[in-house]
Amino acid sequence: MPSLKEYRDRITSVKSTKKITSAMKMVAASKLKKAQDRAEASQPYAKAIAGILARVTKSMGDCEHGPKMLVGTGRDKTHLLIVVTADRGLCGGFNGNLVKRAREEAHNLIADGKDVKIICIGRKAKDLLKRDMGEYIVASYAELGDKGLISYKDAEAIVEYIIDKFDSDSFDVCTLIYNEFKNVLVQKPAVQQLIPFTLSEESAKDVEEDSLDMQSYEFEPDEDVILEKLLPRNLGMQIFRALLDSAAGEQAARMTAMDNATRNAGDMINELSVQYNRARQAYITKELIEIISGAEAV
Amino acid sequence: MSETEKQFNFEIVCPDRKIISDKAWQVVVPGDDGDFGVLANHSAVVSSLRAGVVTIYQEENEQCVKVFVSGGFVDVTSTNCTILADEAVNVNELKQDELEQQVQNLTEDLGMVEGDADKARVEKKLVIAKAKLSAVSGHLFV
Numbered sequence: 001m002p003s004l005k006e007y008r009d010r011i012t013s014v015k016s017t018k019k020i021t022s023a024m025k026m027v028a029a030s031k032l033k034k035a036q037d038r039a040e041a042s043q044p045y046a047k048a049i050a051g052i053l054a055r056v057t058k059s060m061g062d063c064e065h066g067p068k069m070l071v072g073t074g075r076d077k078t079h080l081l082i083v084v085t086a087d088r089g090l091c092g093g094f095n096g097n098l099v100k101r102a103r104e105e106a107h108n109l110i111a112d113g114k115d116v117k118i119i120c121i122g123r124k125a126k127d128l129l130k131r132d133m134g135e136y137i138v139a140s141y142a143e144l145g146d147k148g149l150i151s152y153k154d155a156e157a158i159v160e161y162i163i164d165k166f167d168s169d170s171f172d173v174c175t176l177i178y179n180e181f182k183n184v185l186v187q188k189p190a191v192q193q194l195i196p197f198t199l200s201e202e203s204a205k206d207v208e209e210d211s212l213d214m215q216s217y218e219f220e221p222d223e224d225v226i227l228e229k230l231l232p233r234n235l236g237m238q239i240f241r242a243l244l245d246s247a248a249g250e251q252a253a254r255m256t257a258m259d260n261a262t263r264n265a266g267d268m269i270n271e272l273s274v275q276y277n278r279a280r281q282a283y284i285t286k287e288l289i290e291i292i293s294g295a296e297a298v
Numbered sequence: 299m300s301e302t303e304k305q306f307n308f309e310i311v312c313p314d315r316k317i318i319s320d321k322a323w324q325v326v327v328p329g330d331d332g333d334f335g336v337l338a339n340h341s342a343v344v345s346s347l348r349a350g351v352v353t354i355y356q357e358e359n360e361q362c363v364k365v366f367v368s369g370g371f372v373d374v375t376s377t378n379c380t381i382l383a384d385e386a387v388n389v390n391e392l393k394q395d396e397l398e399q400q401v402q403n404l405t406e407d408l409g410m411v412e413g414d415a416d417k418a419r420v421e422k423k424l425v426i427a428k429a430k431l432s433a434v435s436g437h438l439f440v
Contacts, residue, residue, distance in 0.1 A: 045313050048382050220344070
C-alpha cells in the first residue's frame, strides 16, 4: 500500500493537471468563437463564387472543350491528396481520425493501381503519415497563418503550388481531405474532389431554381476566359474554406477533449481522496492499537 | 419610377469578409474589357474585373464612394450587383507616398528576381500597386 505522502503527491499532481486542462479548455473555447466567426465571414464570398461558377459551367453546357481544370486531363492515373490537419495535438481524435481516413483513401487508390501523391497541411498530418506513407508526400505546409489566424494568402500559396503541378501534368485528379465542421461536438472527415471540378449538390440545386432566366446571361469577356480566371479562384476558396473549417474544428475538438480531461481529473481526485482518507484512518487506528496494547502490557 | 425602384442591392465581398452591403443607384465597375456602369434593371452579366476603382453612387446626384479592388468578378442581375474582389480597400485609406515607395521597390525587385514564376508574381504586385497609385492620384501610371 502506498504511503500517505505518496497519496498526497499524487493528488497534488492530478490537481495541477486539472488546472492545465481546464485552462486549455477555456482558451480553446475563446479561440473557437473567433475561428467560427472567420468561417462565417467567408460564407458570402463562397456562396457568390459558387453561384457564378454554376452559371458559367451551366451556360457552357456539356461540351468537352472547356479548360482542363473543369473537364480533367482525360486520364485517371495520378491522384493528388491534400490532407488538412491541425499543427498541434491534444484535441482528441481530431487528427487521428482524419489521417486514418486519408490512409484508407490512399490504400484504396493504390490497390486500384493508381499513383498517389500527398500534400500535408498541418504538422500533425506529416508527423502521422511520414512513417508509412513518407514516399508519397510531395509537399507539406505547417504553422499556417499569423498566430493561427489563417488568411486567404495562405490558401493562395498552396493553390499556386497545385496549379503549377497541374500545368506540368504531375497529377490528374486532386482531392481534398479535411475535417468538416458540423457543429461544436461533431467534426467529420470529408473528402472533396477539387480537380476536375464538380458542382456540389447544393449549388446545382440553386442553379436549377434560377435556370429560367439563364438564357439572358451575358459574359464579358466570354465564358472560356472567365472560367480560366474563375477556376483557380474557386480552388483557392475551397482550400481556404477547408482551412477555416479545420481550424474551427480543431478548437472545438480540443475544447471537448479538455472538458473530458478536466472531468476525469476531478473524478480521479475524488477517488484518490477517498483512498487517502481510508489510509489515514487505518494509520490512526493502527497507532491507537499500538498505544493501547503498549499500555496493557505495562 | 419611384425612388426605391431606381436602387438595387449592391455588395462587395472578399474571401475573408463582406466589405459593403447596401443599396446603390449607380455603380461603375472596372471590367476587363473596359469600365461599365450598372443601374437598376441592368441586363444580367457576369464579368471579370481588372485592378481599378469601383465608384458607388448611393443616390442620384450624390457624393460617390470609391473603393479600390485588385481584380475579381462581378455578377449583375436586374436587382443585384455582387462584386467578388480579391482585395478591396477604400480609396481614402490609400496613402500616396507609401504607394510611390512600393512601386519604386517593386520596380527594383523586378530587375533582380530570376525565374519566370517569381517574375510573374512581382509583375502582378506591381500592376496592382500602380493601379492603386492611379486611384489615389487620379493620374494614370503605366
